[in-house]
Amino acid sequence: xxxxxSRGLADLFPASQExxxxxxPCQSLGARLIEAGRQGRPLRIKLxxxxxxxxxxxxxxxxxxxxxxxxxxxxxxxxxxxxxxARIGDPTGKSATRVQLSAAAVxxxxxxxxxxxxxxxxxxxxxxDFTTPGRLEVRRNSEWLTSLDLPQVIELLGTSTVGQxxxxxxFANRYGSGTAIALHEFLYPLLxxxxxxxxxxxxxxxxxxxxxxxxxxxxxxxxxxxxxQFGLLLPILPGLDGVQKMSKSxxxxxxxxxxxxxMYSKLEKVPDNLVDTYLTLLTDLDLxxxxxxxxxxxxxxxxAITATRHTxxxxxxxQSQAGxxxxxxxxxxxxxxxxxxxxxxxxxxxxxxxxxxxxxYPVKAFFLLKALGLCTSSSEARRQIQGGGVxxxxxxxxxxxxxxxxxxxxxxxxxxxxxxxxRRFVGG
RNA sequence: GGGUCGGUGCCCGAGUGGUUAAUGGGGGCGGACUGUAAAUCCGCUGGCUCUGCCUACGUUGGUUCAAAUCCAACCCGGCCCA
Numbered sequence: 001x002x003x004x005x006s007r008g009l010a011d012l013f014p015a016s017q018e019x020x021x022x023x024x025p026c027q028s029l030g031a032r033l034i035e036a037g038r039q040g041r042p043l044r045i046k047l048x049x050x051x052x053x054x055x056x057x058x059x060x061x062x063x064x065x066x067x068x069x070x071x072x073x074x075x076x077x078x079x080x081x082x083x084x085x086a087r088i089g090d091p092t093g094k095s096a097t098r099v100q101l102s103a104a105a106v107x108x109x110x111x112x113x114x115x116x117x118x119x120x121x122x123x124x125x126x127x128x129d130f131t132t133p134g135r136l137e138v139r140r141n142s143e144w145l146t147s148l149d150l151p152q153v154i155e156l157l158g159t160s161t162v163g164q165x166x167x168x169x170x171f172a173n174r175y176g177s178g179t180a181i182a183l184h185e186f187l188y189p190l191l192x193x194x195x196x197x198x199x200x201x202x203x204x205x206x207x208x209x210x211x212x213x214x215x216x217x218x219x220x221x222x223x224x225x226x227x228x229q230f231g232l233l234l235p236i237l238p239g240l241d242g243v244q245k246m247s248k249s250x251x252x253x254x255x256x257x258x259x260x261x262x263m264y265s266k267l268e269k270v271p272d273n274l275v276d277t278y279l280t281l282l283t284d285l286d287l288x289x290x291x292x293x294x295x296x297x298x299x300x301x302x303x304a305i306t307a308t309r310h311t312x313x314x315x316x317x318x319q320s321q322a323g324x325x326x327x328x329x330x331x332x333x334x335x336x337x338x339x340x341x342x343x344x345x346x347x348x349x350x351x352x353x354x355x356x357x358x359x360x361y362p363v364k365a366f367f368l369l370k371a372l373g374l375c376t377s378s379s380e381a382r383r384q385i386q387g388g389g390v391x392x393x394x395x396x397x398x399x400x401x402x403x404x405x406x407x408x409x410x411x412x413x414x415x416x417x418x419x420x421x422x423r424r425f426v427g428g
Numbered sequence: 429g430g431g432u433c434g435g436u437g438c439c440c441g442a443g444u445g446g447u448u449a450a451u452g453g454g455g456g457c458g459g460a461c462u463g464u465a466a467a468u469c470c471g472c473u474g475g476c477u478c479u480g481c482c483u484a485c486g487u488u489g490g491u492u493c494a495a496a497u498c499c500a501a502c503c504c505g506g507c508c509c510a
Contacts, residue, residue: 180504180505180506241456242465242466250455250456251456265464268464269464269465270464270465271466272464272465272466294463295463295464295465296463298463298464298465299464302464322464363477364477366477366478367477371477377474377476378475378476378477378478379474379475379476379478380472380473382478383457383458383471383472383473384457384458384472386458386471386472387457387458387459387471387472388458388459388471389457389458389459390458400478401477401478417458418457418458418459419464
Protein backbone atom coordinates (compact mmCIF):
# COMPACT_ATOMS: atom_id res chain seq x y z
CA UNK A 1 0.00 0.00 0.00
CA UNK A 2 1.52 3.35 -1.00
CA UNK A 3 2.52 5.80 1.75
CA UNK A 4 0.07 8.46 0.64
CA UNK A 5 -2.64 5.95 1.38
CA SER A 6 -1.36 4.38 4.57
CA ARG A 7 -0.27 7.54 6.35
CA GLY A 8 -2.34 8.17 9.45
CA LEU A 9 -4.83 5.37 8.82
CA ALA A 10 -6.79 4.32 11.86
CA ASP A 11 -8.73 1.48 10.31
CA LEU A 12 -9.31 -0.20 7.01
CA PHE A 13 -11.91 -2.83 6.44
CA PRO A 14 -12.24 -5.40 5.17
CA ALA A 15 -8.61 -6.21 5.89
CA SER A 16 -8.39 -9.54 7.57
CA GLN A 17 -4.98 -11.20 7.91
CA GLU A 18 -5.41 -13.34 4.83
CA UNK A 19 -6.87 -10.37 2.92
CA UNK A 20 -3.69 -8.32 3.20
CA UNK A 21 -2.02 -10.23 0.43
CA UNK A 22 -5.26 -11.14 -1.27
CA UNK A 23 -5.72 -10.51 -4.94
CA UNK A 24 -9.50 -10.40 -4.56
CA PRO A 25 -10.62 -6.82 -5.25
CA CYS A 26 -13.48 -7.30 -2.83
CA GLN A 27 -11.16 -8.29 0.02
CA SER A 28 -8.11 -6.14 -0.49
CA LEU A 29 -8.03 -2.46 -1.21
CA GLY A 30 -4.59 -2.93 -2.70
CA ALA A 31 -6.00 -5.44 -5.13
CA ARG A 32 -8.81 -3.12 -6.06
CA LEU A 33 -6.36 -0.33 -6.75
CA ILE A 34 -4.42 -2.62 -9.02
CA GLU A 35 -7.58 -3.74 -10.75
CA ALA A 36 -8.60 -0.14 -11.28
CA GLY A 37 -5.23 0.69 -12.74
CA ARG A 38 -5.44 -2.24 -15.11
CA GLN A 39 -8.91 -1.28 -16.27
CA GLY A 40 -8.03 2.40 -16.52
CA ARG A 41 -10.95 3.19 -14.24
CA PRO A 42 -10.52 5.59 -11.33
CA LEU A 43 -11.91 4.47 -8.00
CA ARG A 44 -14.81 6.39 -6.57
CA ILE A 45 -13.93 7.72 -3.14
CA LYS A 46 -16.90 8.84 -1.13
CA LEU A 47 -16.77 11.39 1.61
CA UNK A 48 -19.92 12.74 3.12
CA UNK A 49 -20.13 16.07 4.87
CA UNK A 50 -22.92 17.35 6.99
CA UNK A 51 -23.42 21.04 6.30
CA UNK A 52 -24.52 21.77 9.83
CA UNK A 53 -22.00 24.50 10.62
CA UNK A 54 -20.27 27.13 8.63
CA UNK A 55 -16.59 26.78 9.37
CA UNK A 56 -14.26 23.98 8.44
CA UNK A 57 -11.42 23.41 10.84
CA UNK A 58 -8.27 21.32 10.96
CA UNK A 59 -10.19 18.40 12.40
CA UNK A 60 -12.23 18.13 9.24
CA UNK A 61 -9.26 18.72 7.04
CA UNK A 62 -7.57 15.40 7.74
CA UNK A 63 -10.33 13.65 5.82
CA UNK A 64 -10.10 16.12 2.99
CA UNK A 65 -6.34 15.72 2.87
CA UNK A 66 -6.77 12.00 2.40
CA UNK A 67 -9.41 12.59 -0.21
CA UNK A 68 -7.03 14.94 -1.98
CA UNK A 69 -4.35 12.27 -1.91
CA UNK A 70 -6.71 9.98 -3.77
CA UNK A 71 -7.41 12.74 -6.27
CA UNK A 72 -3.72 13.29 -6.84
CA UNK A 73 -3.37 9.58 -7.45
CA UNK A 74 -5.90 9.89 -10.22
CA UNK A 75 -9.08 8.79 -8.51
CA UNK A 76 -12.45 10.47 -8.31
CA UNK A 77 -13.49 12.19 -5.14
CA UNK A 78 -17.21 11.95 -4.63
CA UNK A 79 -18.09 14.63 -2.17
CA UNK A 80 -21.55 14.13 -0.81
CA UNK A 81 -23.20 17.10 0.71
CA UNK A 82 -25.64 15.70 3.19
CA UNK A 83 -28.17 18.41 2.62
CA UNK A 84 -30.99 15.99 3.29
CA UNK A 85 -29.48 14.02 6.13
CA ALA A 86 -28.29 17.20 7.83
CA ARG A 87 -31.89 17.89 8.45
CA ILE A 88 -32.19 14.67 10.43
CA GLY A 89 -28.97 15.21 12.30
CA ASP A 90 -26.27 12.59 12.62
CA PRO A 91 -26.73 10.92 15.98
CA THR A 92 -23.08 9.88 16.01
CA GLY A 93 -21.28 11.21 19.03
CA LYS A 94 -24.36 12.96 20.22
CA SER A 95 -25.82 12.45 23.60
CA ALA A 96 -29.12 13.93 22.58
CA THR A 97 -31.31 14.30 19.56
CA ARG A 98 -29.92 16.99 17.35
CA VAL A 99 -32.05 19.91 16.35
CA GLN A 100 -33.16 19.78 12.78
CA LEU A 101 -32.03 22.49 10.44
CA SER A 102 -33.97 24.33 7.82
CA ALA A 103 -33.31 23.62 4.17
CA ALA A 104 -32.20 27.19 3.58
CA ALA A 105 -29.66 27.14 6.40
CA VAL A 106 -28.26 23.86 5.13
CA UNK A 107 -27.88 25.19 1.62
CA UNK A 108 -26.09 28.31 2.84
CA UNK A 109 -23.68 26.19 4.85
CA UNK A 110 -23.04 23.94 1.89
CA UNK A 111 -22.01 26.90 -0.22
CA UNK A 112 -19.51 28.20 2.32
CA UNK A 113 -18.11 24.69 2.73
CA UNK A 114 -17.33 24.39 -0.95
CA UNK A 115 -15.63 27.74 -0.98
CA UNK A 116 -13.50 26.80 2.01
CA UNK A 117 -12.58 23.53 0.35
CA UNK A 118 -11.24 25.40 -2.63
CA UNK A 119 -14.03 26.01 -5.10
CA UNK A 120 -12.71 28.44 -7.66
CA UNK A 121 -9.17 28.37 -6.30
CA UNK A 122 -5.86 27.23 -7.62
CA UNK A 123 -5.50 23.53 -6.72
CA UNK A 124 -2.00 24.28 -5.47
CA UNK A 125 -3.42 26.26 -2.58
CA UNK A 126 -6.80 24.62 -2.16
CA UNK A 127 -7.66 21.65 -0.02
CA UNK A 128 -9.35 19.78 -2.84
CA ASP A 129 -8.71 19.78 -6.54
CA PHE A 130 -11.78 21.36 -8.08
CA THR A 131 -10.32 21.94 -11.50
CA THR A 132 -8.74 18.81 -12.93
CA PRO A 133 -11.44 17.07 -14.99
CA GLY A 134 -12.77 13.84 -13.55
CA ARG A 135 -11.24 14.31 -10.14
CA LEU A 136 -14.25 15.61 -8.27
CA GLU A 137 -17.94 14.99 -8.19
CA VAL A 138 -20.09 17.03 -5.83
CA ARG A 139 -23.44 15.48 -5.07
CA ARG A 140 -26.23 16.44 -2.73
CA ASN A 141 -28.06 13.54 -1.20
CA SER A 142 -31.40 15.31 -1.44
CA GLU A 143 -31.02 14.40 -5.11
CA TRP A 144 -32.10 10.84 -4.35
CA LEU A 145 -33.38 10.93 -0.79
CA THR A 146 -36.16 13.45 -1.36
CA SER A 147 -37.92 11.18 -3.79
CA LEU A 148 -37.81 7.99 -1.73
CA ASP A 149 -41.34 6.72 -1.29
CA LEU A 150 -42.66 4.80 1.66
CA PRO A 151 -42.18 1.32 0.16
CA GLN A 152 -38.53 2.19 -0.46
CA VAL A 153 -38.13 3.50 3.04
CA ILE A 154 -39.63 0.32 4.38
CA GLU A 155 -37.24 -1.70 2.27
CA LEU A 156 -34.34 0.22 3.78
CA LEU A 157 -35.64 -0.22 7.29
CA GLY A 158 -36.11 -3.91 6.61
CA THR A 159 -32.42 -4.41 6.00
CA SER A 160 -31.53 -3.76 9.60
CA THR A 161 -32.81 -4.66 13.03
CA VAL A 162 -33.26 -2.90 16.32
CA GLY A 163 -30.57 -5.14 17.76
CA GLN A 164 -28.11 -4.00 15.09
CA UNK A 165 -28.95 -0.39 15.68
CA UNK A 166 -28.46 -0.77 19.39
CA UNK A 167 -25.06 -2.24 18.67
CA UNK A 168 -24.01 1.23 17.61
CA UNK A 169 -22.18 2.68 20.53
CA UNK A 170 -23.93 6.01 20.61
CA PHE A 171 -27.35 4.44 20.54
CA ALA A 172 -26.35 1.86 23.12
CA ASN A 173 -25.06 4.52 25.47
CA ARG A 174 -28.11 6.65 25.13
CA TYR A 175 -30.44 3.71 25.47
CA GLY A 176 -28.53 2.48 28.47
CA SER A 177 -28.48 5.83 30.18
CA GLY A 178 -32.13 6.48 29.56
CA THR A 179 -31.70 9.31 27.08
CA ALA A 180 -34.30 9.66 24.39
CA ILE A 181 -33.66 8.21 20.96
CA ALA A 182 -36.12 9.40 18.36
CA LEU A 183 -37.10 6.76 15.85
CA HIS A 184 -36.06 8.82 12.86
CA GLU A 185 -32.51 8.75 14.14
CA PHE A 186 -32.33 5.09 13.21
CA LEU A 187 -32.83 6.22 9.67
CA TYR A 188 -29.62 8.21 9.58
CA PRO A 189 -27.15 5.33 9.22
CA LEU A 190 -29.42 3.73 6.63
CA LEU A 191 -29.61 6.86 4.55
CA UNK A 192 -25.89 7.47 4.74
CA UNK A 193 -25.39 3.91 3.64
CA UNK A 194 -27.84 4.38 0.82
CA UNK A 195 -25.72 7.27 -0.41
CA UNK A 196 -22.97 4.74 -1.04
CA UNK A 197 -25.37 2.73 -3.16
CA UNK A 198 -26.38 5.77 -5.18
CA UNK A 199 -22.84 6.89 -5.96
CA UNK A 200 -21.46 3.36 -6.28
CA UNK A 201 -18.60 4.07 -3.95
CA UNK A 202 -15.47 1.93 -3.98
CA UNK A 203 -14.17 3.47 -0.79
CA UNK A 204 -15.79 5.55 1.90
CA UNK A 205 -13.67 7.84 4.02
CA UNK A 206 -14.68 8.77 7.51
CA UNK A 207 -13.55 9.31 11.04
CA UNK A 208 -13.32 6.32 13.31
CA UNK A 209 -16.68 7.27 14.76
CA UNK A 210 -18.17 6.59 11.35
CA UNK A 211 -17.43 2.88 11.36
CA UNK A 212 -21.00 1.86 11.96
CA UNK A 213 -22.37 4.09 9.23
CA UNK A 214 -19.70 3.05 6.74
CA UNK A 215 -20.35 -0.58 7.48
CA UNK A 216 -24.03 0.07 6.90
CA UNK A 217 -23.11 1.29 3.45
CA UNK A 218 -21.46 -2.04 2.74
CA UNK A 219 -24.56 -3.92 3.87
CA UNK A 220 -26.81 -1.84 1.69
CA UNK A 221 -24.58 -2.06 -1.36
CA UNK A 222 -24.65 -5.81 -0.98
CA UNK A 223 -28.42 -5.71 -0.57
CA UNK A 224 -28.75 -3.76 -3.81
CA UNK A 225 -26.40 -6.06 -5.69
CA UNK A 226 -23.26 -3.93 -5.71
CA UNK A 227 -19.72 -4.69 -4.67
CA UNK A 228 -19.33 -3.40 -1.13
CA GLN A 229 -17.11 -0.40 -0.57
CA PHE A 230 -14.00 -0.37 1.54
CA GLY A 231 -14.15 1.55 4.76
CA LEU A 232 -11.14 3.75 5.31
CA LEU A 233 -11.16 5.41 8.68
CA LEU A 234 -8.94 8.17 9.95
CA PRO A 235 -8.46 9.18 13.57
CA ILE A 236 -10.55 11.85 15.14
CA LEU A 237 -8.27 14.79 15.61
CA PRO A 238 -8.01 15.80 19.24
CA GLY A 239 -8.61 19.48 19.80
CA LEU A 240 -6.26 22.06 21.23
CA ASP A 241 -7.16 20.98 24.74
CA GLY A 242 -5.60 17.63 23.94
CA VAL A 243 -8.52 15.73 25.38
CA GLN A 244 -11.69 16.11 23.44
CA LYS A 245 -12.16 15.91 19.73
CA MET A 246 -11.73 19.08 17.77
CA SER A 247 -15.15 20.57 17.56
CA LYS A 248 -16.47 24.02 17.13
CA SER A 249 -18.92 23.68 19.97
CA UNK A 250 -16.06 22.85 22.30
CA UNK A 251 -14.09 25.87 21.16
CA UNK A 252 -10.88 23.91 20.71
CA UNK A 253 -10.52 24.35 17.00
CA UNK A 254 -8.23 25.97 14.50
CA UNK A 255 -10.23 27.23 11.57
CA UNK A 256 -8.88 26.82 8.06
CA UNK A 257 -9.21 30.47 7.26
CA UNK A 258 -7.75 31.86 10.44
CA UNK A 259 -4.95 34.36 10.12
CA UNK A 260 -1.40 32.99 10.29
CA UNK A 261 -0.62 34.42 13.70
CA UNK A 262 -3.79 33.07 15.29
CA MET A 263 -3.22 29.72 13.71
CA TYR A 264 0.41 29.52 14.72
CA SER A 265 -0.22 30.78 18.25
CA LYS A 266 -2.84 28.15 18.83
CA LEU A 267 -0.84 25.32 17.35
CA GLU A 268 2.35 25.99 19.25
CA LYS A 269 0.42 25.57 22.49
CA VAL A 270 -0.83 22.10 21.68
CA PRO A 271 0.10 19.56 24.37
CA ASP A 272 3.38 17.73 23.70
CA ASN A 273 1.83 14.32 23.37
CA LEU A 274 -0.28 15.53 20.46
CA VAL A 275 2.49 17.00 18.37
CA ASP A 276 3.29 13.82 16.48
CA THR A 277 -0.38 13.14 15.86
CA TYR A 278 -0.81 16.57 14.33
CA LEU A 279 2.31 16.12 12.25
CA THR A 280 1.15 12.79 10.93
CA LEU A 281 -2.37 13.83 10.14
CA LEU A 282 -1.92 17.40 9.01
CA THR A 283 1.42 17.49 7.24
CA ASP A 284 3.46 15.31 4.93
CA LEU A 285 6.65 15.77 6.89
CA ASP A 286 8.93 12.91 7.80
CA LEU A 287 8.76 12.72 11.56
CA UNK A 288 12.20 11.22 11.86
CA UNK A 289 13.76 14.30 10.30
CA UNK A 290 12.34 16.68 12.89
CA UNK A 291 14.05 17.95 16.03
CA UNK A 292 13.82 15.76 19.12
CA UNK A 293 13.52 18.67 21.52
CA UNK A 294 9.82 18.84 22.38
CA UNK A 295 9.55 22.61 22.15
CA UNK A 296 11.42 22.74 18.84
CA UNK A 297 9.33 19.93 17.45
CA UNK A 298 6.19 21.68 18.54
CA UNK A 299 7.23 24.87 16.80
CA UNK A 300 8.13 22.97 13.66
CA UNK A 301 4.68 21.42 13.70
CA UNK A 302 2.95 24.76 14.15
CA UNK A 303 5.01 26.27 11.38
CA ALA A 304 4.39 23.42 8.96
CA ILE A 305 0.66 23.33 9.51
CA THR A 306 0.30 27.08 9.26
CA ALA A 307 2.22 26.86 6.00
CA THR A 308 -0.30 24.40 4.58
CA ARG A 309 -3.02 27.02 4.79
CA HIS A 310 -0.91 30.11 4.10
CA THR A 311 2.34 30.74 2.33
CA UNK A 312 5.54 29.61 3.98
CA UNK A 313 6.65 33.22 4.34
CA UNK A 314 3.49 34.15 6.19
CA UNK A 315 3.91 31.19 8.48
CA UNK A 316 7.50 32.15 9.22
CA UNK A 317 6.46 35.68 10.01
CA UNK A 318 3.77 34.41 12.31
CA GLN A 319 6.38 32.32 14.08
CA SER A 320 8.77 35.15 14.64
CA GLN A 321 6.03 37.42 15.81
CA ALA A 322 4.62 34.82 18.16
CA GLY A 323 8.12 34.58 19.57
CA UNK A 324 8.15 38.28 20.28
CA UNK A 325 4.84 38.07 22.05
CA UNK A 326 5.73 35.31 24.45
CA UNK A 327 9.22 36.57 25.08
CA UNK A 328 7.63 38.93 27.52
CA UNK A 329 7.18 42.59 28.30
CA UNK A 330 9.02 43.97 25.34
CA UNK A 331 6.23 43.42 22.92
CA UNK A 332 7.36 45.35 19.94
CA UNK A 333 4.14 46.35 18.32
CA UNK A 334 4.88 49.22 16.09
CA UNK A 335 2.85 52.23 16.97
CA UNK A 336 1.56 54.26 14.10
CA UNK A 337 2.15 53.47 10.48
CA UNK A 338 4.98 55.91 9.99
CA UNK A 339 7.46 54.13 12.23
CA UNK A 340 7.30 50.76 10.55
CA UNK A 341 10.57 49.23 9.67
CA UNK A 342 10.24 47.20 6.49
CA UNK A 343 10.69 43.92 8.33
CA UNK A 344 8.09 44.57 10.96
CA UNK A 345 5.54 45.83 8.51
CA UNK A 346 5.45 42.47 6.83
CA UNK A 347 5.31 40.71 10.15
CA UNK A 348 2.19 42.57 11.08
CA UNK A 349 0.51 41.27 7.97
CA UNK A 350 0.05 37.97 9.72
CA UNK A 351 -2.59 39.43 11.98
CA UNK A 352 -6.17 39.38 10.89
CA UNK A 353 -7.22 42.86 9.92
CA UNK A 354 -10.44 44.59 10.76
CA UNK A 355 -11.65 47.75 9.09
CA UNK A 356 -11.93 50.79 11.32
CA UNK A 357 -15.21 51.58 9.71
CA UNK A 358 -16.86 48.53 11.26
CA UNK A 359 -17.77 50.50 14.37
CA UNK A 360 -19.18 53.92 15.10
CA TYR A 361 -17.21 56.52 16.98
CA PRO A 362 -16.80 57.40 19.72
CA VAL A 363 -16.54 53.83 20.89
CA LYS A 364 -15.86 52.45 24.33
CA ALA A 365 -13.20 49.81 24.74
CA PHE A 366 -15.49 47.00 25.87
CA PHE A 367 -17.93 47.66 23.06
CA LEU A 368 -15.12 47.45 20.58
CA LEU A 369 -14.28 43.95 21.72
CA LYS A 370 -17.84 42.88 21.34
CA ALA A 371 -18.32 44.58 18.00
CA LEU A 372 -15.28 42.81 16.60
CA GLY A 373 -16.57 39.47 17.74
CA LEU A 374 -13.66 38.87 20.10
CA CYS A 375 -16.11 38.55 22.96
CA THR A 376 -19.57 37.13 22.72
CA SER A 377 -21.17 39.71 24.98
CA SER A 378 -20.39 43.15 26.20
CA SER A 379 -20.41 41.88 29.75
CA GLU A 380 -17.76 39.35 28.87
CA ALA A 381 -15.73 42.10 27.20
CA ARG A 382 -15.86 44.14 30.40
CA ARG A 383 -14.69 41.19 32.40
CA GLN A 384 -11.81 40.52 30.04
CA ILE A 385 -10.61 44.08 30.37
CA GLN A 386 -11.05 44.10 34.12
CA GLY A 387 -9.20 40.80 34.28
CA GLY A 388 -6.23 42.35 32.51
CA GLY A 389 -6.50 40.19 29.41
CA VAL A 390 -6.78 42.93 26.82
CA UNK A 391 -3.94 44.88 25.32
CA UNK A 392 -3.73 47.56 22.66
CA UNK A 393 -0.37 47.73 21.00
CA UNK A 394 1.06 45.78 23.90
CA UNK A 395 -0.31 48.15 26.49
CA UNK A 396 -2.81 46.74 28.95
CA UNK A 397 -6.24 48.30 28.92
CA UNK A 398 -7.55 48.93 32.40
CA UNK A 399 -10.73 50.90 31.88
CA UNK A 400 -13.55 49.14 30.11
CA UNK A 401 -15.21 52.48 29.50
CA UNK A 402 -12.20 54.07 27.87
CA UNK A 403 -13.40 55.87 24.77
CA UNK A 404 -11.83 56.10 21.39
CA UNK A 405 -13.07 59.24 19.74
CA UNK A 406 -12.16 58.56 16.15
CA UNK A 407 -10.61 55.97 13.86
CA UNK A 408 -7.27 57.76 13.86
CA UNK A 409 -6.69 56.70 17.47
CA UNK A 410 -6.79 53.08 16.43
CA UNK A 411 -5.30 53.19 12.99
CA UNK A 412 -2.65 50.53 12.57
CA UNK A 413 -2.81 49.34 16.15
CA UNK A 414 -3.13 45.77 17.22
CA UNK A 415 -5.73 44.68 19.72
CA UNK A 416 -4.84 41.57 21.68
CA UNK A 417 -7.12 39.34 23.71
CA UNK A 418 -5.34 36.81 25.82
CA UNK A 419 -2.33 35.19 24.23
CA UNK A 420 -3.87 33.84 21.12
CA UNK A 421 -6.19 36.38 19.56
CA UNK A 422 -5.11 39.45 17.64
CA ARG A 423 -6.78 42.00 15.44
CA ARG A 424 -5.16 44.85 13.60
CA PHE A 425 -7.07 47.97 12.70
CA VAL A 426 -6.79 49.17 9.15
CA GLY A 427 -8.29 52.15 7.43
CA GLY A 428 -11.37 52.12 5.28
C1' G B 429 -53.38 4.69 27.88
C1' G B 430 -52.23 3.56 33.47
C1' G B 431 -48.59 4.02 37.48
C1' U B 432 -44.31 6.45 39.18
C1' C B 433 -40.05 9.68 39.37
C1' G B 434 -38.13 13.93 37.41
C1' G B 435 -37.19 18.86 34.51
C1' U B 436 -32.23 24.64 38.19
C1' G B 437 -27.30 28.75 35.04
C1' C B 438 -22.13 25.65 29.51
C1' C B 439 -22.42 20.56 32.16
C1' C B 440 -23.23 17.94 36.78
C1' G B 441 -25.59 19.16 40.99
C1' A B 442 -27.31 21.86 45.94
C1' G B 443 -31.28 24.66 47.36
C1' U B 444 -38.28 23.40 49.62
C1' G B 445 -41.26 30.81 51.11
C1' G B 446 -37.85 35.87 52.47
C1' U B 447 -31.64 40.33 51.80
C1' U B 448 -28.23 38.21 47.06
C1' A B 449 -27.96 36.07 39.49
C1' A B 450 -28.99 31.46 43.27
C1' U B 451 -23.98 26.90 47.62
C1' G B 452 -20.48 23.31 45.53
C1' G B 453 -17.84 20.69 41.65
C1' G B 454 -16.39 20.27 36.49
C1' G B 455 -15.38 22.87 32.25
C1' G B 456 -14.17 27.52 30.11
C1' C B 457 -11.85 32.41 30.01
C1' G B 458 -8.18 35.86 31.98
C1' G B 459 -3.67 36.89 35.18
C1' A B 460 1.11 35.09 37.51
C1' C B 461 4.62 31.28 36.70
C1' U B 462 7.06 28.02 32.67
C1' G B 463 10.28 25.85 27.02
C1' U B 464 4.40 27.24 24.83
C1' A B 465 1.54 23.97 27.51
C1' A B 466 0.59 20.96 31.88
C1' A B 467 0.82 21.33 37.34
C1' U B 468 0.25 25.24 41.06
C1' C B 469 -1.64 29.98 42.84
C1' C B 470 -5.14 34.21 41.98
C1' G B 471 -9.47 36.39 39.54
C1' C B 472 -13.81 35.91 36.47
C1' U B 473 -17.77 32.78 34.64
C1' G B 474 -26.74 35.70 32.80
C1' G B 475 -27.61 40.11 29.50
C1' C B 476 -27.45 45.38 28.40
C1' U B 477 -22.51 51.22 24.97
C1' C B 478 -23.51 49.44 32.79
C1' U B 479 -22.40 54.62 38.41
C1' G B 480 -27.82 51.88 36.84
C1' C B 481 -31.41 48.80 34.27
C1' C B 482 -33.20 44.22 32.61
C1' U B 483 -34.11 38.93 32.15
C1' A B 484 -33.44 33.98 34.81
C1' C B 485 -34.60 27.93 38.20
C1' G B 486 -39.65 23.34 31.77
C1' U B 487 -44.43 26.55 30.22
C1' U B 488 -48.72 29.30 31.69
C1' G B 489 -51.69 30.96 35.41
C1' G B 490 -52.72 31.22 40.78
C1' U B 491 -51.86 31.86 46.35
C1' U B 492 -48.70 35.45 49.12
C1' C B 493 -46.23 41.71 51.27
C1' A B 494 -42.63 37.98 49.19
C1' A B 495 -41.65 31.77 45.27
C1' A B 496 -36.71 28.20 42.11
C1' U B 497 -39.20 26.85 46.56
C1' C B 498 -46.76 26.25 47.84
C1' C B 499 -51.24 25.17 44.30
C1' A B 500 -53.38 24.06 39.26
C1' A B 501 -53.18 22.98 34.31
C1' C B 502 -50.15 22.01 30.41
C1' C B 503 -45.43 20.54 27.84
C1' C B 504 -41.10 17.37 27.82
C1' G B 505 -38.16 13.11 29.52
C1' G B 506 -36.84 8.32 32.34
C1' C B 507 -38.53 3.74 34.39
C1' C B 508 -42.51 -0.07 35.17
C1' C B 509 -47.19 -1.96 33.22
C1' A B 510 -50.37 -2.27 28.80
